[in-house]
Amino acid sequence: MTDFTLRSDVSVELVKHTASDHDVLFAARVSTSIEQSIHDAARGDCEHQGPECQWSRCGLSDRDKGLINYLMRDRHGSPFEHNSMTFRISAPIFVFREFMRHRVGWSYNEESGRYKQLEPVFYRPDMYRNLVQEGRPGKYKLVEGTKSQLWLTQKTMEDSYRRSYEAYREMLEAGIAREVARSVLPVGMFSTMYATCNARSLMHFLGLRTTHADAVVPSFPQREIEMVGEQMEARWAELMPVTHAAFNQNGRVAP
Secondary structure (H helix, E strand, O other), X not given: OOOOEEEOOOEEXXXXXXXXXXXXXXXXXXXXXXXXXXHHHHHOOOOOOOOOOOOOOOOOOHHHHHHHHHHHHOOOOHHHHOOEEEEEEEEEHHHHHHHOOOOOOEEEEEOOOOOOOOXXXXXXXXXXXXXXXXXXXXXXXXXXXXXXXXXXXXHHHHHHHHHHHHHHHHHHHOOOOHHHXXXXXXOOEEEEEXXXXXXXXXXXXXXXXXXXXXXXXXXOOOHHHHHHHHHHHHHHHHHOHHHHHHHHHOOOOOO
């Protein structure tokens, strides 16, 4: 019998980036700093002078921070687009189907079942995942299920995964093309993709796909995509802490 991996988590890795708070300042000051070098324009009031200054790491002056907050507050959004972050994400396929709703400012490349045999890694919720929906569509909440409901969910998922993957392998062994055989696999199977975005498109994503006490517009994301969003946000906050703070301070509404 095939060895299965059952996961209740997701994985997010920042694989490359060109992103800092200075990128926002550089773009915003195009009218006043056009004759300066990229280094000088982005550096602003940096306390360092000379080649030892690594401007992507320098602290910002109060004036710089105020400009970023002003841009966020008054929704001058384009300066937040002059940066890039690429994430490697492993999550259930149903998470990626929600991800693809976000198209502006995003690029995706997902592993293909046409060109490789897919590994038997599947999603199974753990005891911390709320299972029961209460309320009508558009106005409902999810609450904790009983132990028997959790047991039923986990067992049913695992049984279904095993049957579908065995059918998949049987078709491959019979010479059926991978692009045909993959049709029997469920959306609870894990996939991996590269997702590239800028700070503005990421903020829009986070405003819709995470819940937060500072949000002025409520959001009701599915928990699994929220788990991805939380990890992406943590990595972005390390790269652009002033921009991230302004995002929270101004209600988590993308500019």
